[in-house]
Amino acid sequence: MMHNTMNGVRIKTWQGGSGNVQGVLFSNIQVSEVQLPIVIDQFYCDKRTCKNQTAAVALSGITYEKIRGTYTVKPVHLACSDSLPCIGVTLSAIQLKPMQERYHLYDPFCWQSYGELTTPTVPPIACLQIGKPPNNRVQSNYDMC
Secondary structure: OEEOOOEEEEEEEEOOOOOEEEEEEEEEEEEEEEOEEEEEEEEEOOOOOOOOOOOOOEEEEEEEEEEEEEEOOOOEEEEOOOOOOEEEEEEEOOEEEEOOOOOOOOOOEEEOEEEEEOOOOEOOOOOOEEOOOOOOOOOOOOOOO
């Protein structure tokens, strides 16, 4: 159980990073009053400003299943790299409701995120792009020696 936290399940990478993250499963997680329950952030910066860079860590095969509970800001935030989009993001049995129904909260956000919805989600996560990026570029960014 995650209660009253900023982030629930999160993957964060630095701009300009390299390598890959693949085959990650987040499953059977209960959240309560979490600001952002589901997060991918490929633009992570721990300073006031960070240089914008095109290199990125490749993310693929990321699954979120049976994530349920309440949020206070936004249910889903998938911010992937322009140069190396996230592929194979799977969302299944997501049940996230706003903590306070009467306040306007943010809708799910997806940027350069590709994958599939295997079940209906609450709320509907229509921003996830189904399938793969249109240009079929190779999704890897291995360190070179």
